[in-house]
Amino acid sequence: MMPELPEVETIKNYLKRFVVGKRILNFENLNKKQIKVSENDVVGKKILDIERMGKILIIKLSGNKNLTAHLKMSGQFLYFPRNLEKRDLKYARAIFKLNKGYLVFNDVRKFGWLRVGNEEIQKLGIEPFSKKFNIKNLEEIFKQTKRPIKLVLMDQRKIAGIGNIYANEALFLAKINPQKPANKLTKSEIKRLKNSIIKILKRALKYEGTSSRFYLKPDQTKGHYQEKFLVYQKTSKDCPRCGKKIKKIILGGRSTFYCPFCQK
Ligand SMILES: [Zn+2]
Known part of the structure; x- marks a missing residue:
């Protein structure tokens, strides 16, 4: 499973507390295939803010430079306020030495990536916690396809941030069969689905996301x-x-x- 909106939003919130305002003193790239960031891009820069779009994290740096990051299957951003030990770095793919502590990008499966610039964000669909996430826009998206509604919810170019876990949960709450063709949803079903998505995402945020195999918050808790x-x-x-079998x-x-x- 992959971190979805609630997990990435939680990571964002922790990183805002831990690294915003700190300066990058040194940078080590341990997987050049996936980490398309060089020392020149980041060393000496200050971390101004952390944002999120869909499942993508945006690290805003001084000098008008943005890094974007996708955790994919198993990526983790961990903050260490102390010196690093060998056991911290078993799956480290990028290490930012800050003026206080270290920010480490870990990734067991090595599908996650870091890049300079905003290119990937521009491909994303509607963000669920935005004004654009309304009945009119959802009707527009759903009427264009007879694909099962669950697959449309998970299509990042249509709606950004929902993956397998929260698509399952939201469709249950909305009482909609995941196989139902998207263009067959009635207006009242779309309304129910919209409200259910927001409700499930907020609930998952309250519990700081789902930890199955890999997801950890930046303080290494689940x-x-x-x-x-x-x-x-x-x-x-x-x-x-209803008490019947799932x-x-x-x-x-x-x-x-x-x-x-x-x-x-
Ligand atoms: Zn039931």
């Missing part, structure tokens, strides 16, 4: 939404709404969990 799942990974468990299917290559009785 999120807790995995203890609150409604249907995700609940195959054959009782539906929390079913698992594969949709677009991804595990999909839903209640065939109350999701229509």
Whole structure:
């Protein structure tokens, strides 16, 4: 599983506390294939702010330079207020030495990336916590395709930030079958889905995201939404709404969990 909006937003919030205002004294790139950032881009620069768009983190530096980062499957941004030890660096792909402490980009699977510039952000669809995330725009997106609604929710070029976990959870809350063709959703279903997405994302943010295998917050502690799942990974468990059994299917290559009785 990949960090989604609530995980990346949580990382952003922690990094704002830990690294904003600090200066980069040194930079080490340990995976040049995925980390397209050089010493010249960052050394001597001050970290002005951290932002997020969809699942992408934006590190704003002095000198009008932005870094963008995607964690993909297993990327982590960890902040160490102390000196680094060998065990901290087993999966380190980039190390920023700051005027106080270190910011380390870890990545076991090595699909995550860091780049200079905004190019990747421009490809993203609507951000759920923005004014553009409204019924009119969602109707426009959904009516164009008969693809299953769950796959449309996860399409980052349409809506940015929702991945497999929160698509499953939001569709359950909205009582919509994940396989339903997007262009068959009624206006009241779209309204329910919009509200459910916001509700689930806010709830996941409250628990600071889902920690399964890799996701850690920058202080190396875990999120807790995995203890609150409604249907995700609940195959054959009782539906929390109607009590019948949760079913698992594969949709677009991804595990999909839903209640065939109350999701229509
Ligand atoms: Zn049910």
